């Protein structure tokens with residue numbers, strides 16, 4: 707059985723048309739330049755989307771792993787609201803082993819992004835060399851980024867993303883599907899063809915948690 711918090715197996719990385727539709731429903735807006743699905747729910751739905759390191763409009767894009775599952779994004783938002791990022795920054799200042807592991811997570815993030823750039827045919831993006839996301843390598847500025855990285859990379863790569871996952875386990879755990887009712891499944895998915903998203907459309911997602919979509923009716927049929 708596939709371990710869904712480990713890196714998805716190669717054949718499941720490629721986003722299908724259905725994946726892209728689910729992503730747009732999870733986020734409540736169209737998605738652009740998603741090149742891989744690096745982590746999935748046990749049911750197969752995306753948990754994390756990987757965005758190309760260079761967008762189709764040419765913009766370099768350092769935030770590779772974006773948490774999309776509304777149950778996880780809202781749980782991580784609860785941690786942020788409770789001040790967990792301040793705690794983590796204090797931990798980083800006090801614990802040399804942790805700060806070294808966090809620097810390694812930054813390096814792993816950059817390596818993973820380079821690999822995605824290669825696999826997707828985009829190649830090197832020198833403008834963002836050495837720039838990761840979420841505050842790495844020395845600070846915690848967005849816990850969603852760190853948790854997205856941990857889900858994509860599997861445990862043991864990003865210590866603070868792993869800690870975030872551990873601290874949301876009363877709301878989400880990898881061994882269960884939390885998809886039903888987590889986003890609207892009725893009606894049309896947010897269209898990829900509407901013209902609202904020009905060059906500014908995608909950079910909006912940088913470092914921002916996805917909006918929590920409440921299902922209007924619990925009676926909605928699952929897909």
Ligand SMILES: [Zn+2]
Pocket residue numbers: 747748749750751882883884885886
């Ligand atoms: Zn699921």
